[in-house]
Amino acid sequence: MSTLLRPPALHGFLSLRLLGTATTRTLPVEQPATVTCRGHDPCDPSEAVLLTFEDPQAFKVKSAWELVRALTVFRFCSYPVLVNNCGKLMSVARGLLGRRGFSLFVRPTVYAQFVAGETEGEISTSMEKMSSLGLRPMLAVPIEEDLGESTGFVDRERRYDDNLASMLECVRISHSSAWSPDPMMQLKVTALVSPELCVKLTSLMKKEQYDLDLLVRAMSGEPISFPGLLESENTHFLLGLRRLDQIAQASIDKVRVLVDAEYTYMNPALSLITMAMMKKFNQQSSWIWNTYQCYLKDSRSLLLEAIHLSEEHSFCLGVKLVRGAYMDKERQLANKEGRMDPIHQSWEDTNDSYNGSLDVMLNRISQNPGRYQIIVATHNEESVRHAVTRLGALGLQRDEGSVCFGQLLGMCDHVSLTLAQQGFSVYKSVPYGSVDDTLPYLLRRAQENRTVLQGIRKERDLLRHELKRRIRERVSGGRWREREREGEREREERRERGG
Numbered sequence: 001m002s003t004l005l006r007p008p009a010l011h012g013f014l015s016l017r018l019l020g021t022a023t024t025r026t027l028p029v030e031q032p033a034t035v036t037c038r039g040h041d042p043c044d045p046s047e048a049v050l051l052t053f054e055d056p057q058a059f060k061v062k063s064a065w066e067l068v069r070a071l072t073v074f075r076f077c078s079y080p081v082l083v084n085n086c087g088k089l090m091s092v093a094r095g096l097l098g099r100r101g102f103s104l105f106v107r108p109t110v111y112a113q114f115v116a117g118e119t120e121g122e123i124s125t126s127m128e129k130m131s132s133l134g135l136r137p138m139l140a141v142p143i144e145e146d147l148g149e150s151t152g153f154v155d156r157e158r159r160y161d162d163n164l165a166s167m168l169e170c171v172r173i174s175h176s177s178a179w180s181p182d183p184m185m186q187l188k189v190t191a192l193v194s195p196e197l198c199v200k201l202t203s204l205m206k207k208e209q210y211d212l213d214l215l216v217r218a219m220s221g222e223p224i225s226f227p228g229l230l231e232s233e234n235t236h237f238l239l240g241l242r243r244l245d246q247i248a249q250a251s252i253d254k255v256r257v258l259v260d261a262e263y264t265y266m267n268p269a270l271s272l273i274t275m276a277m278m279k280k281f282n283q284q285s286s287w288i289w290n291t292y293q294c295y296l297k298d299s300r301s302l303l304l305e306a307i308h309l310s311e312e313h314s315f316c317l318g319v320k321l322v323r324g325a326y327m328d329k330e331r332q333l334a335n336k337e338g339r340m341d342p343i344h345q346s347w348e349d350t351n352d353s354y355n356g357s358l359d360v361m362l363n364r365i366s367q368n369p370g371r372y373q374i375i376v377a378t379h380n381e382e383s384v385r386h387a388v389t390r391l392g393a394l395g396l397q398r399d400e401g402s403v404c405f406g407q408l409l410g411m412c413d414h415v416s417l418t419l420a421q422q423g424f425s426v427y428k429s430v431p432y433g434s435v436d437d438t439l440p441y442l443l444r445r446a447q448e449n450r451t452v453l454q455g456i457r458k459e460r461d462l463l464r465h466e467l468k469r470r471i472r473e474r475v476s477g478g479r480w481r482e483r484e485r486e487g488e489r490e491r492e493e494r495r496e497r498g499g
């Protein structure tokens with residue numbers, strides 16, 4: 001194991017590597033044992049209660065409409081032709097129905113399945129329901145930009161300032177209620193710094209080395225001149241770093257900010273910025289976290305580099321471990337540009353990569369729980385079992401705060417609830433915002449539900465089971481009530497006859 005944890009050669013500067021370095025799959029992936037968890041002791045694989053994720057309790061709290069809605073949405077997502085064209089279908093529907101009509105159609109269906117709402121009242125209702133089930137909300141403002149979506153300088157800065165206000169509001173909402181004892185929220189850097197700049201920085205990072213301390217100083221307001229950037233780009237970068245600094249200042253000691261990973265053509269810049277935030281704000285605890293996408297061939301080495309950097313620069317490392325949500329687009333782009341596919345060849349390879357990186361982090365946590373934290377952000381039951389087994393083997397407490405689990409709102413409630421019932425900290429990623437703002441997020445959810453294979457199939461079975469149970473109860477309940485009424489009538493007649 002020690003050789004595997006050996007950090008790659010790095011120097012005093014951050015030189016995050018870019019695309020395409022194949023990861024060696026040398027970490028052994030342990031077979032998931034059937035796991036039992038009782039009370040709040042470390043998990044013991046030999047205990048008797050099975051972590052089967054078949055508790056229908058999660059669906060008992062849903063209304064019949066919510067069950068039907070979830071089944072319909074998941075059914076829709078199982079047709080590749082619909083999912084692959086859902087972007088086009090949505091724009092056609094928007095054209096035909098108009099903005100209002102489209103919103104009326106989307107709001108009670110796919111939007112309500114995956115989004116908490118738009119107003120603070122709607123969000124609160126959703127959070128309270130979640131809280132009552134022992135789940136913790138992790139709010140996410142799904143503002144994001146891809147290449148070509150930025151506008152002129154003044155408009156652009158104004159828009160990013162508006163986004164900053166939304167993020168600060170998110171910090172406030174996350175912290176202002178008792179929904180979660182240790183609140184978390186998600187943040188997309190591209191909501192505050194233009195994706196064009198992130199792409200440019202990513203390509204500059206192949207030649208230039210960006211000192212973390214330089215970024216830290218820029219965050220604190222120093223007028224740093226970054227190599228390779230035009231004056232306007234430099235100004236925008238400084239403004240972006242100041243915006244990120246404001247969010248971190250507002251959230252420190254209150255809300256943990258989990259920075260999302262996006263596309264490989266900008267991720268190195270996002271990581272550079274996130275590491276600088278970590279260096280500034282994670283001295284005592286992990287207030288800023290970074291995300292590692294295990295579908296990438298080089299995800300393991302990126303994680304090892306981050307561990308090494310955190311040691312070298314003495315900051316705490318918070319890791320959100322995901323498989324990755326942009327597989328189709330990454331592959332299409334690599335194919336179009338004649339590059340090597342950055343994604344693992346198969347789902348099984350991605351699974352090995354995920355479970356291996358999980359082991360790396362859990363081993364680190366067992367050695368130094370205060371310095372490292374991880375959220376196992378997955379719907380994959382095998383990975384969850386794997387994490388629970390390793391926690392037990394390493395003697396880690398399930399509720400000590402270094403390890404928690406995460407799933408998306410509207411997906412795999414049976415996994416989330418089982419974990420919460422067993423005493424683990426479980427966060428549901430909860431996006432909120434208007435229909436228009438959340439559309440790119442909704443499109444990704446539709447595509448993802450096609451690739452999140454096992455979890456959704458099982459969820460569909462459990463949903464169907466619950467719906468059938470209710471129908472049976474209704475029907476037999478109806479017959480029983482009919483028999484009751486007949487008995488009542490007979491008793492009445494007898495009374496009348498008997499005088």
Ligand SMILES: Cc1cc2nc3c(=O)[nH]c(=O)nc-3n(C[C@H](O)[C@H](O)[C@H](O)COP(=O)(O)OP(=O)(O)OC[C@H]3O[C@@H](n4cnc5c(N)ncnc54)[C@H](O)[C@@H]3O)c2cc1C
Pocket residue numbers: 259260261262291293295320322323324325326327343344345346347348350377378379380406407408428429448451452453454455
């Ligand atoms: C709290 C939270 C935060 C998240 N934040 C981010 C984020 O910042 N950035 C991000 O990208 N995603 C993020 N995600 C989304 C996450 O990447 C997806 O939920 C995840 O990919 C779905 O996979 P799964 O682990 O649930 O497991 P599974 O259902 O087991 O796996 C599905 C995933 O495996 C991979 N896969 C599928 N088929 C193949 C194949 N043929 N070859 C290789 N790989 C394959 C894909 O990544 C696919 O999404 C987040 C999820 C959660 C729950």
